[in-house]
Amino acid sequence: MENKHILSSFDDDLKKLNDNLLKLGNGALTNFDSCIDNFGTQDIGEIDKVINGDIILDELDDKVQKLGFEIIALRAPQAADLRRIIVALKIATIFERIGDYSRNISNRTKLLVELNYSDLPGVNIGKMGQKTITMIEDVIDSYVNEDDKLAVKVRNSDVKIDKMHTQYYLEIVASMQRNKKLAPTGAHLLFIAKNIERVADYVTDIAEQVYFLVNGTVLSDHRPKADESSLIIPEKELKNEN
Amino acid sequence: MENIKEDFKNLDLTVGDVFSKDARLKARNVNVFYGSNKAIDNVTIDIGNKEVISLIGPSGCGKSTFLRCFNRMNDTIDSCRIEGKITLDNENIYNEKIDVVPLRARIGMVFQKPNPFPKSIYDNVAYGPRIHGLSENKEHLDNIVEESLKRAGLWEEVNDRLLSPGTGLSGGQQQRLCIARAIAVSPEVILMDEPCSALDPIATAKIEELIHELGNEYSIVIVTHSMQQAARVSKRTAYFHLGKLIEVGKTKEIFTRPRHNQTEAYISGKIG
Incomplete structure (x- = not known):
């Protein structure tokens, strides 16, 4: 937002919108970071903080939607201003969804603690989570600095998360097949891995919005994808690997 | 992946496509001077057939001056001098042989403030066809008046008081009367200089709807301060x-x- 508007109250409105959006984005990042951290530490008090704190993200999303709607109605924004508001409305909803996934991961982590969860071979939720946290940090940076190159880099990095998800999916199913008692744990782990994979997908949506904000055009090429978990039968894949 | 914000240091170069495949009006390297003051600087643009084009920009940017070049309204200003070339259907409108009276019938104009003649509604519309000899008889003239008022969206509101003074109509109705007056002489192009700036939102909406409809028949060049318009x-x-x-x-x-x-910057309200 380099040049100031003649009408300073318009700048005030845009700043308010942006401040709340960044609060929401940083809140979503903090909650996701915590839920990954808590998966390792299994600290129930910290897990509950994420679960109970999600409502703050919901409220911030509502605030951004209301502010954006009012600015469109009262200011009739044009060009970059219009793009900024449309993008803010879209990515606020995405950040709110990331918060929902963090809460869901936290709920499942609580159950895993009850199930006396210990690591399954070949599955590293912490590593997958950390890579996704970096993606969220970078996408927020790309928005703040209007850095479309960084946004494209973030978008293309999702393929690593997809590959990890496919791999973990196979490993978790294999563990469940080896030891049926691990089925409840495995089921929750499958959902947690899938939730992280979806969060990374959402980050790519934000990256695409940042590109649109900066350039006024949508990224024309198709996003690289590598999550094959919905396309393969684990037994076959495992046999092929062996 | 490049940023769309280009650094246009050479401001003589207009960004975007100034040309039109089916141009009616063509302005080429037009300069306009008021005395020694250059009001229009090397402007080249086409106005397409049946095209509605808006000229926007801050006050004093020259958009109204440029609009008035199209029907030689600037000729009435002694200190005004025009360079370059403007053609209507490839005919130079600044050619010495061009008679501005029929030119202004072909390229009609609607002004910011409604300016009906101090005559009846009927005579306001009939004036142009009469002086240009466009009507064969009274019945033909009646038809032209009725048709023009209908196309201007005014017929239903005034058909029972055609002999009442045009100045007795509301502002919005007066502006539509001026549009009826302009189209009564079968123009090819209509120039509009902030036609709604003196009107309320309802009257404005009616004029805008009219512009939309007239755009199917005429080329329309409209100067406006309203981005939304x-x-x-x-x-x-x-x-x-x-x-x-x-x-x-x-x-x-x-x-x-x-x-x-x-x-x-301008459309976002960052320069005035």
């Missing part, structure tokens, strides 16, 4: 600044992703 009524928009034509483009592109920083 330009966005609503025109298919193409031209942005002027300090006498230069900065950018021309499809209206939907100008208002969503203008290419020139100055256009962006």
